[in-house]
Amino acid sequence: MSGTMNARETLDQLWKPGCDFLGSRYALLGGAMSWVSERNLVSAISNAGGFGVIACGAMEPERLEEEIVATQALTDKPFGVNLITMHPKLDALVDVCLAHKVTHVVLAGGVPTGATIRRVRDGGARVMGFAPALALGKRLVKLGIEALVIEGSEAGGHVGPVSLNVLAQEILPNITEVPVFVAGGLGRGDAVLSYLEQGAAGGQFGTVFAASKESIAHERFKEAFRRGNARDAVMSVQLDERFPVIPVRGLSNAATRHFMTHQADVIERFRKGEIEREAAQLEIEHFWAGALRRAVIEGDVENGSMMAGQSVGMVKEIRPVADIINTLVDQAVEALQRRERRIHAEPAQ
Numbered sequence: 001m002s003g004t005m006n007a008r009e010t011l012d013q014l015w016k017p018g019c020d021f022l023g024s025r026y027a028l029l030g031g032a033m034s035w036v037s038e039r040n041l042v043s044a045i046s047n048a049g050g051f052g053v054i055a056c057g058a059m060e061p062e063r064l065e066e067e068i069v070a071t072q073a074l075t076d077k078p079f080g081v082n083l084i085t086m087h088p089k090l091d092a093l094v095d096v097c098l099a100h101k102v103t104h105v106v107l108a109g110g111v112p113t114g115a116t117i118r119r120v121r122d123g124g125a126r127v128m129g130f131a132p133a134l135a136l137g138k139r140l141v142k143l144g145i146e147a148l149v150i151e152g153s154e155a156g157g158h159v160g161p162v163s164l165n166v167l168a169q170e171i172l173p174n175i176t177e178v179p180v181f182v183a184g185g186l187g188r189g190d191a192v193l194s195y196l197e198q199g200a201a202g203g204q205f206g207t208v209f210a211a212s213k214e215s216i217a218h219e220r221f222k223e224a225f226r227r228g229n230a231r232d233a234v235m236s237v238q239l240d241e242r243f244p245v246i247p248v249r250g251l252s253n254a255a256t257r258h259f260m261t262h263q264a265d266v267i268e269r270f271r272k273g274e275i276e277r278e279a280a281q282l283e284i285e286h287f288w289a290g291a292l293r294r295a296v297i298e299g300d301v302e303n304g305s306m307m308a309g310q311s312v313g314m315v316k317e318i319r320p321v322a323d324i325i326n327t328l329v330d331q332a333v334e335a336l337q338r339r340e341r342r343i344h345a346e347p348a349q
């Protein structure tokens, strides 16, 4: 019993900077997921002691306002809003967050400007950003970012080239001015603990929450997650370096296979002089337009974009968010206890 108490206290101490920053019981974030991270999932995560984040994506300010108000009706706990920096109405979206007293704004999809960071802070909210490399993380801290997320290439959705294992070693010892949360490939509490011990403030999860009971994703989408293995969550493949492809990780399906032949066709037409380079690039990019919605909302798991992290292999059943969060916390506590026992074990004769 006292072992359990001590381990829980140790965990609380380890992620205290994360909990204090987020204002949540546990430093476990539900990363924003377009189409998935809406009122139901976000409030469920925050109500269970984690920290939910609304994915604004391409929403208009009025639509975001509606989602914020609806989420606030479902939880009195803090939650965040993830805004894409290249949204043409970014300032208006920030203002909507501030007007509704959203406590945390996460700026994603590119390096935010100092002006946007100041706008959030001056309006009374806390501002978070993504650091895909140490130099960028340091620059964001200088610009006034108050917390960072480092996301490894194991993650679902748009990804960088470096694994969390390496990013953590490069960034955690060198950025200590602000809390740093880790993301990508996390499926268990012991893994979160290991990053806390390296200096992280908490962990961010996407895939495991996308497959939760409260997630509004289509049943077929969740079922594909339940059946998927780590090796099925692959990164999009670029056929020709003249035509860059944004790296996205998701479950392989008919769409990922078709994307290869689509690229090959477009490149062949470009080679024959039938289309200009710019038009060819656009045709390649347009392939995925609307594809995430098709998978998440319509349940077209073959022709949609099945964004998922390698952590998908750890989704064994569709569980309520509170169960998922409690299990993550218990796993971290048990890992601490196991370590205690190992340290104090009698040496072998």
Ligand SMILES: Cc1cc2nc3c(=O)[nH]c(=O)nc-3n(C[C@H](O)[C@H](O)[C@H](O)COP(=O)(O)O)c2cc1C
Pocket (backbone or CB within 6 Å): 030, 031, 032, 033, 034, 036, 055, 057, 082, 108, 109, 151, 154, 155, 156, 157, 158, 183, 184, 185, 186, 204, 205, 206, 207, 208, 210, 306, 307, 308, 309, 310, 311, 312
């Ligand atoms: C279906 C899906 C959609 C996502 N959409 C977004 C998004 O719109 N904005 C964003 O910043 N991250 C997005 N992500 C990344 C998550 O917020 C999170 O960082 C990532 O899923 C963590 O890795 P994991 O999936 O291994 O847990 C998405 C991830 C998934 C699986």
